[in-house]
Amino acid sequence: MDNVTASEVAGFAVGALLLAATIAAPKVDAFVSASQRRSLRMCARCGDLGVIPCSRCSSGIARLQILGSPNSDNQPCAECGASRRIPCPLCSSRKDV
Ligand SMILES: [Zn+2]
Ligand SMILES: [Zn+2]
Incomplete structure (x- = not known):
């Protein structure tokens, strides 16, 4: 019975990670491209x-x-x-x- 709780927790954690990655992806992408341009001394805008x-x-x-x-x-x-x-x-x- 205790094993069910553990797998539920694991499933919830994976689901939360996937959700967070989906939400954060565009922001991370924009941030990375801006910092890339900055490192190349290009205008970030x-x-x-x-x-x-x-x-x-x-x-x-x-x-x-x-x-x-x-x-x-x-x-x-x-x-x-x-x-x-x-x-x-x-x-x-x-x-x-
Ligand atoms: Zn510019
Ligand atoms: Zn105009």
């Missing part, structure tokens, strides 16, 4: 591209593609001027110094 995708535009484009609106060009993004990308804040601050 943009990977030394100097620009990052405009978040306002990418969300707007996704919405427009769904709606199929032809009026998208009438409203250039105030954030990036319709270039759909903005200077990386980390790189621009680094260049200013």
